[in-house]
Structure formats: structure tokens, C-alpha cells
Amino acid sequence: MRSGPTSSVSPDPAVTVSELDLAGDAQLDELLAFASEHGTPRVTSAVAYRELMAEAAAWSAFVARSADGIRAAALPSIQAAIGLDQAQLNAFLVPGDQAAFDAVLEQVAAWASERSATHVTAHVSAPTDTAIDAWRAAGYEQVGERARVSRPVTSEDATMAEIDVEGVTFTTLAERPDLEDSADELWRIAHDDVPSALRFSSADVPPLRGELGDDPERAVAVLAIDGDDRVVGLALLIRAADRTIAGHRMTATAREWRGRGLANALKVATIRWAAARGVDKLQASNDSGNAPMQAVNARFGYEPEYRLVLMRRALA
Numbered sequence: 621m622r623s624g625p626t627s628s629v630s631p632d633p634a635v636t637v638s639e640l641d642l643a644g645d646a647q648l649d650e651l652l653a654f655a656s657e658h659g660t661p662r663v664t665s666a667v668a669y670r671e672l673m674a675e676a677a678a679w680s681a682f683v684a685r686s687a688d689g690i691r692a693a694a695l696p697s698i699q700a701a702i703g704l705d706q707a708q709l710n711a712f713l714v715p716g717d718q719a720a721f722d723a724v725l726e727q728v729a730a731w732a733s734e735r736s737a738t739h740v741t742a743h744v745s746a747p748t749d750t751a752i753d754a755w756r757a758a759g760y761e762q763v764g765e766r767a768r769v770s771r772p773v774t775s776e777d778a779t780m781a782e783i784d785v786e787g788v789t790f791t792t793l794a795e796r797p798d799l800e801d802s803a804d805e806l807w808r809i810a811h812d813d814v815p816s817a818l819r820f821s822s823a824d825v826p827p828l829r830g831e832l833g834d835d836p837e838r839a840v841a842v843l844a845i846d847g848d849d850r851v852v853g854l855a856l857l858i859r860a861a862d863r864t865i866a867g868h869r870m871t872a873t874a875r876e877w878r879g880r881g882l883a884n885a886l887k888v889a890t891i892r893w894a895a896a897r898g899v900d901k902l903q904a905s906n907d908s909g910n911a912p913m914q915a916v917n918a919r920f921g922y923e924p925e926y927r928l929v930l931m932r933r934a935l936a
């Protein structure tokens with residue numbers, strides 16, 4: 621999907637923007653070292669970043685350099701799990717070097733337009749006011765806010781008291797593969813219902829099976845089923861490469877079952893699954909407007925790690 625590396629000269633003649641050659645890890649490692657110095661990238665090595673991008677429809681990496689070295693960097697991707705109409709972006713700058721930042725973001729806009737995206741949505745981790753100002757100056761508007769939260773897992777969590785909800789039983793997709801269609805239906809509805817500025821698009825979202833992969837020790841989909849074998853709740857948990865960290869990917873309750881404790885019960889089941897496998901940290905990202913999900917995470921001791929501000933720019 622990716623075109624070959626390109627270079628261009630920005631309006632500031634001292635700055636050259638180039639698309640990285642992703643055939644090896646060296647350039648991407650250098651970009652991520654720059655990102656760590658000037659911001660909070662999701663991961664800090666090329667190997668880990670490639671894993672994050674494993675399911676992306678397209679992704680790339682750009683840097684703006686001057687004689688002083690890297691001055692700005694950008695990591696755009698297009699992901700069906702959010703929606704193919706927009707590019708997701710992490711980008712970093714040396715504070716104050718707006719010209720380099722603008723130049724790299726122009727290349728990202730061109731890259732995204734070539735792939736038929738209509739918007740670029742930037743995920744800005746733990747931003748300073750100066751960083752937000754730099755995004756605004758580059759034509760991005762703040763559209764929402766999320767929080768990265770996490771919770772340590774202890775050995776006692778493996779026996780945490782399960783929560784009963786009248787009328788439902790709990791299983792996993794690995795145990796009941798026959799429930800895949802019903803689970804997929806709720807998976808899609810849930811994407812439409814997340815109150816997020818990310819604008820998840822259920823039209824593009826890949827089937828649940830694709831998200832889970834084939835290794836039942838890497839990822840789990842806990843299912844809540846009603847008396848008619850219909851999936852009325854689901855919660856996904858996916859372990860990272862080193863398996864000691866796991867991320868909650870989606871917790872969902874069927875519309876007519878909300879407010880009866882199902883999300884709390886599903887959360888307990890995923891925490892128990894993680895604890896039984898030696899996971900020592902659980903992570904999630906929640907939108908600031910998602911009161912029920914925030915309540916679930918607060919109840920089980922998830923603490924904020926940092927803010928994630930969402931900034932968006934429409935493409936011409």
C-alpha cells in the first residue's frame with residue numbers, strides 16, 4: 621500500500637522533509653528516539669511500532685530535518701478499526717520550530733489525501749499548551765479528549781469475586797466459536813455507539829476474529845450470552861508483544877442490557893483472565909464523554925496515566 625520514500629523541500633529552505641525508508645529499523649528507531657525526547661510516543665522501538673501497525677491498512681513515517689538534525693516527525697496510519705476515511709497521526713516537534721512541524725504535516729496531508737482520507741486525526745499524548753498551540757497553528761482543531769488509564773494486576777486478581785447478572789452466562793469466543801456471528805453483530809453496534817471524537821466507523825471495522833488472531837493465549841473475547849444464546853456483552857483484551865502488558869480493546873453491552881452491571885461483570889472476567897496468565901499491567905484509553913466506561917474503570921482501580929488530546933484537520 622505504501623509508496624516509496626520521497627523527499628521534498630519545505631517552504632523553509634533550511635528544512636527538508638523525507639518519508640522514511642521502512643525496509644530496515646534504523647531510521648524508525650531514530651525517529652522514535654526523537655519522539656521520546658519531545659513527547660510521549662506509544663512505543664519507543666521500531667519493532668514494537670511495527671507490531672502496533674500490523675493491522676493498519678497503510679502507515680508511514682516522515683521527518684523534517686535541518687542542519688541541526690531532526691526538527692519534527694510524523695507517524696500517520698490508516699486503520700480500518702477506526703475508519704478508512706481518516707488518517708490517524710502521532711507527530712512531534714522541537715518546541716518552537718513551527719516551520720519544520722508545518723512542513724512535515726503538509727507531507728502527511730498529501731499522503732493521507734492520496735489514500736482518499738478526508739481528515740487527519742492527531743492523537744496528542746500528554747500535551748503542553750505550547751504543543752497544542754503548534755497543532756492549532758498548523759490548522760488542526762481540538763475535537764475531543766481521551767485518557768490513557770492503567771492498573772497493576774496482582775496475583776489475588778485471579779480469584780477476584782465474579783459478578784452475577786441475572787439472565788446471562790459468561791463464556792469466551794474460544795470456548796464457543798459458534799457464537800462468532802452474534803458477537804460480530806454486537807462488536808459492530810458497539811463501534812457505532814462509542815461516544816468518541818474518533819468517529820469509529822462500523823462500516824470499516826474488521827471482524828472480531830481478525831482482531832483476536834489465532835492464539836487464544838494472546839487475546840480473549842469474553843462473551844455474555846442471554847437465554848437464547850445471543851451475545852449481549854463482550855470484552856476484548858489483547859496482550860502486547862512481551863505478554864506482561866495487555867490492552868482492553870472494547871467493552872460492549874447490547875443496548876437493551878445496559879445499566880444492569882454487565883460491563884462491570886465483563887471487566888472482572890478480563891482481569892481474572894489476565895491475572896491467571898501472569899499479565900502485570902492492564903491499559904485502556906477512554907473518551908472523556910464516556911461516563912459508564914469511566915465508572916467501570918474507576919471502580920476497578922484504573923488510574924490516569926496521561927491525557928490524549930484529539931486534534932483534527934479536514935483535507936481539501
Ligand SMILES: CC(C)(COP(=O)(O)OP(=O)(O)OC[C@H]1O[C@@H](n2cnc3c(N)ncnc32)[C@H](O)[C@@H]1OP(=O)(O)O)[C@@H](O)C(=O)NCCC(=O)NCCS
Binds near residue numbers: 912916919
Ligand atoms: C460502556 C458500556 C460498555 C457500559 O455497559 P453497561 O453494561 O451499561 O455498564 P454497567 O451496567 O456495568 O455499569 C457500569 C458503571 O457505569 C455506571 N453507568 C452506567 N450507565 C451510566 C451512565 N449513562 N452515566 C454514568 N454512569 C453510568 C454504572 O452505575 C456503573 O457504575 P458503578 O459500578 O459505580 O455503579 C456500554 O454503555 C456500551 O456498550 N457502550 C458502547 C460501547 C462503548 O462505549 N464501549 C466502551 C469503549 S471501549
